Structures are given as C-alpha cells and as structure tokens.
Amino acid sequence: MIAVNEPLLNGNEKKYLNECIDTGWISSEGPFIKAFEERMASQTGRNFGIAVCNGSVAIDVAILALGIGKDDEVIMPTFTIISCAAAIIRAGAKPVLVDSNPGNWNMNVDQIEGKITKRTKAIMVVHIYGLPVDMDAVMSLANKHGLKVIEDAAEQHGQTYGGKPIGSFGDVSTFSFYPNKHITTGEGGMIMTNDQSVADKCRSLRNLCFVPEKRFIHYELGFNFRMTNLQAALGLAQIERLDEFVAIKRKMGSKYTSLLKDVSGIELPIERSEKAENIYWVYALVLTNDVPFDAAVAMKKLADKKIGTRPFFWPMHEQPVFHKLGLFKDEKYPVAENIARRGFYLPSGLGLKSDDINVVCDAVMDILTK
Ligand SMILES: Cc1ncc(COP(=O)(O)O)c(C=O)c1O
Numbered sequence: 001m002i003a004v005n006e007p008l009l010n011g012n013e014k015k016y017l018n019e020c021i022d023t024g025w026i027s028s029e030g031p032f033i034k035a036f037e038e039r040m041a042s043q044t045g046r047n048f049g050i051a052v053c054n055g056s057v058a059i060d061v062a063i064l065a066l067g068i069g070k071d072d073e074v075i076m077p078t079f080t081i082i083s084c085a086a087a088i089i090r091a092g093a094k095p096v097l098v099d100s101n102p103g104n105w106n107m108n109v110d111q112i113e114g115k116i117t118k119r120t121k122a123i124m125v126v127h128i129y130g131l132p133v134d135m136d137a138v139m140s141l142a143n144k145h146g147l148k149v150i151e152d153a154a155e156q157h158g159q160t161y162g163g164k165p166i167g168s169f170g171d172v173s174t175f176s177f178y179p180n181k182h183i184t185t186g187e188g189g190m191i192m193t194n195d196q197s198v199a200d201k202c203r204s205l206r207n208l209c210f211v212p213e214k215r216f217i218h219y220e221l222g223f224n225f226r227m228t229n230l231q232a233a234l235g236l237a238q239i240e241r242l243d244e245f246v247a248i249k250r251k252m253g254s255k256y257t258s259l260l261k262d263v264s265g266i267e268l269p270i271e272r273s274e275k276a277e278n279i280y281w282v283y284a285l286v287l288t289n290d291v292p293f294d295a296a297v298a299m300k301k302l303a304d305k306k307i308g309t310r311p312f313f314w315p316m317h318e319q320p321v322f323h324k325l326g327l328f329k330d331e332k333y334p335v336a337e338n339i340a341r342r343g344f345y346l347p348s349g350l351g352l353k354s355d356d357i358n359v360v361c362d363a364v365m366d367i368l369t370k
Contacts, residue, residue, distance in 0.1 A: 030229025055176020
C-alpha cells in the first residue's frame, strides 16, 4: 500500500527526545516548549506562540481569548474541518457560512460582506490544502467593519501570501502539528498572536486558569490543553527543516502535475495564485462532471490498487450534528457540495518516494480510462 501520508523524522528528533528522557523533562514544563514557541513566532513574524495539545483546541482557545461568546456571529467557510464550527458553537456563538471558490477550494470572500450583521464579531479564514485565502480582501473587509480575524493556518506551515508568512494575518492564527502536516509533533497545535493580553489569556486558558499567586483558587474556567516537552522536542527538530520540507512538497506537487496534466476527467490543484505559490499540503483532485462515478468510488478503485487516498471535507451545512442543533438546515452552497462529493487527495506525505508518484499516477489514469 502506498500510504496517504508518511512523516519524515530523520533530523534531530531522536536527539532532542533523548534529551527529554535524560533530563526527566517530559511534561509541559521543560525547555523545548519555549524554544518551539519562539521558533514558531519567529517563523510567522508574530510576537507570541502558545503551544497546545492539538490544532482543534487551538481554535477553541483562540476564540475564547478574543472574547467571542454568546450571541456573537463568526463568518467562516462551510468547506473545512468540523473543529472550526465546533469551537465557535462551544463558545456560545454562531457560525455563519460562505461557499467555496471553484479552483482553489478556499472560502469565497465575495460572499462575506453580505453575511455581516450587527452581531458579527469575526471572520475565520481557513487556508485549504495548498493555496491561501485572498487575505487582502479579508483584511480590508475586517478593517471596514471593525471585525476580528482568526486565521486557521493548520494546513499551511511555511506558506506565504504576498511575501508575508501564513500565520501572521489577523488577530490570532492557529496551527496543527498532526503527522500529516508540514511539521509534526505527533499531536499538537499552536496559537500565534502579536497581542500580549490575548497571549496571556491563551496561556491561562490552556492551563486551567491557574492564578500563580493563589494556586488552586480559580476565577475563570480553563482547560488542560498543554503540550508536552516531548512533543515540543519533536516540533523543534521539525521546524529546523521547514524550508526543506516545503521544497519537498512543491517538488511532489510539480511531479504530480506534470504526470497528470493531460489526463481528462480530473481537475488538478492550481499551481499559483496572484500572491502565492501552491504548497501542496495535500495533492488534491476533483473529478469533472463527465466522469460517471464520484470520489468514493474512485477512492475504492484506487484502494484496490493499493493506493491510499482521503476524501475531501464534508461541508458544515450538511453535518447531521449541526442540523440537530437547528443550524444551516435549508442552506445550500453548491461549490462546496460538489467538491465534497467529487474531490479526494492522493498520497502526499513528506516520506513519499518519487517512484511512488509514478505508480499513483498510472493507477489514476487506469481508473479513469478503464
Ligand atoms: C484546517 C484545519 N483546521 C484544524 C485542524 C485540526 O487540527 P488537529 O487535527 O491537530 O486537531 C485541521 C486538521 O487537519 C485542519 O485541516
């Protein structure tokens, strides 16, 4: 089986993990946490990084730290992972959805302004798969209407938009370090911000809202969302190689494109936008309408040929859990609905061998022509 993802862990990972074991620093206290936070902050051009235990709770903490809560609305894409909408709902606020763009699958920023009401507090952007959201448009809308911006950068470590790092836009940005990400800590996440008070709030929320001078007396409710020194040790070893990892992904993306560009029946990722070059977090395909089967069938056919794949996200407005909560019931977002049904991605991990790409592309051509 050609795995859909394999991380590369052959830098300083073992050395730093051994340091944790040799020194006994294995919990959330220990020098790698600060070193990893500082390295992420410098990579994204932010003042602060707050490490947490995954990218989903990073979004929860970011929203609470911005003071978003009851009766507030946050505009976000329907096409994303459930973590985004779940965090808004858990904070007591309401997610308000926009459709995707065909082509780059990011949120359609032209639909944002029409969704702004008196209750709108923030825009949550999510950079999907490889190309960033049109941040110039988002930032100018946010400035015009006095809205906060939350940037879910989980999938685009090392990407830039107009020369500025992804993870540097808006009030807070969040990252995931799950093993399929450009840099991994096994499980892990981080919130980035320039605002000291937001950073302090994030640190407090991730650590049960302990008050240093009155341990075990709490004035607010927090969580144990701490990252361990072991995870941060991995993260530091990984971020040291971020440029190399980005180059590997771009090489993978161009090889896939060169082999698949003349194959009919599939829409390939766009190589570059006006302000960014695709980073290929995953190499994603959308079946065109003339193909007589959908992504689920294509993925099954590829699995029979021992090729690992993953489906696209399923839109928020089609999630049974949200219908049960009375949300999004009669809403329609045709672009997201189409790509959810006809999109999937191919093996895209950093450990993928060049020869494997040939095998995967042969299999893709085979299932489309036979
Ligand atoms: C856009 C986006 N946001 C958030 C997350 C959640 O991250 P985690 O899996 O670390 O909780 C993911 C995970 O893949 C993601 O793709």
